Amino acid sequence: MATIKEIARIAEVSSSTVSRVLRQDMSFSIPHETRRKVIDVARTLNYRAKKNRKSMGTERVNDWRIGLVIWCSEQFEFSDPFYMTIRQGIEKECEKHGVSIHRIFRWIEDVSPALDFSGLNGVIVVGKVEADILLQSSHSEVPIVYIDHHGSSQYDSVQFDLAGAARCAMERLLELGHQRIGYMGGTSYIRQHDSIQYIEDERQTVYMSMMRERGLFRDNSMFIGSWGADEGYRLMKQAIQQGDVPEAFFVASDPMAIGALRALDESGIKVPDQVAIVSIDDIDLSQYVTPPLTTVKVYTEEMGVTAVKLLVDRFLGRELPLKVTVPTELIIRNSCGST
Structure with missing residues (x-):
């Protein structure tokens, strides 16, 4: 079995340096390259810490503990797979890197969770949460990665090009010759410390802009509510x-589009012969509804995976904040007509 002395010899550092790196002592200031070299050598030698009298478990090389701050309740997450798939990506990549999700903070309706980051090596924020909320929490100096929100300039973030996805959906409908195009979407907001700030959704903004540019915009063709299949x-x-x-119709999300399909079917309106539909997400169910949905695919699981990679990179010493934009892809199916 590899020892700390062997790792120190190969990595060309002291045994105490190896010990502090493998214990994830984030107060220990050493160059990023040195920290990464120690970790890589330990992995190569398949190092495992010895059991001690206080613990019968075996400590992994990477025993980082993180917290998840999720801007919605479990019920909301279940009704809209967008955030659930992001979380699944986080869990998958955490397991790969030996990262444990130690604590989860959620908003239940409008009640803010008590954020306590003590004992955590880092935090991933899923959804639109104001950065000031995190700065007011205890131990807010830990590395933080935002998903689906820019956070602030001091934090890493992972997003997708929402405006670009909306333009792609609209261009598909316009290319097919449609002029009377409606929009269906929900209201967007950012979680603040003791309230929420409503903002105009980028999908709605793109829709209005593209229709006005062509002289096709009509107020009575926009239908705005909340989110989910029931609302669609x-x-x-x-x-x-x-x-x-x-x-x-350009519909802001797949769950809303699925609900809209049912309403059209009940009214005897045929899709796509009478009404064409394009949406955004590409959740698993979108390919199985009748007709299958044309949608702009968002790589939500990869967003979660990327956030964990960014956080691990922070643990290994990176200091420069990074902003990652995950691409999207138009998936053409039958709901918009000609393929």
């Missing part, structure tokens, strides 16, 4: 009852 169903029913249903 309700908003499409509202559009049908209003009359003069648009010949195509």
Whole structure:
């Protein structure tokens, strides 16, 4: 079995340096390259810490503990797989790197969780949470990575090009010759310390801009509510009852589009012959509904994976904040017509 002395000899550092690196002593200031070299040598030699009298477990080389700050409840996450898939990506990559998710903080309705980062090596924030909330928490100096929000300039972040995805969806409908295009989406907001700040969703902004540029915009073709399949169903029913249903819809998310499909089917309106639909997400269910959804794929699991990689890189000494943009991809199926 490899020893600390062997690792120190190969890495050309002292035994005490090896010991402090392998104990994840983040107060120990050494060059990034040296810390990474020690970790790499320990992995190569398959080093395992010895059991001691206080612990019958075997300590891994990387025994980092992190917290997740998730801007929504479990119920919301279950109803919209976007954030659930991000979390699954986080869990998958944490297991690979020997990172344990030690604590999870969630908003239950509008009640802010008590953020306590003591004992954590780092934090991943999933969703739009104001950076000031984290700065007010205890031990807020730990590395933080944001997902689906820019956070602040001092933090790493992983996002996708939401505006670009919206343009891609709209361009598909316009290329097919549609002019009376409706929009269906939810309201967006940022979690603040004791309130929420409502913001105009980028998908809605892109829709309005592209329609106005072409002289096609109509106020009564926008249907805004909350999120989820139930709301998509309700908003499409509202559009049908209003009359003069648009010949195509850009829908902000797959769950909303799935609810809208059901409302159209119940009213005998055929998709895509009478109404075409394009959405954003590409959740698993989108390929199995009738008709299968044309959608802009967001690589949500990869967003979670990337966030963990950024955090591990911080543990190993990187100081420069990084902003990563994950690409999207148009997936053409039957809901918008011609393929």
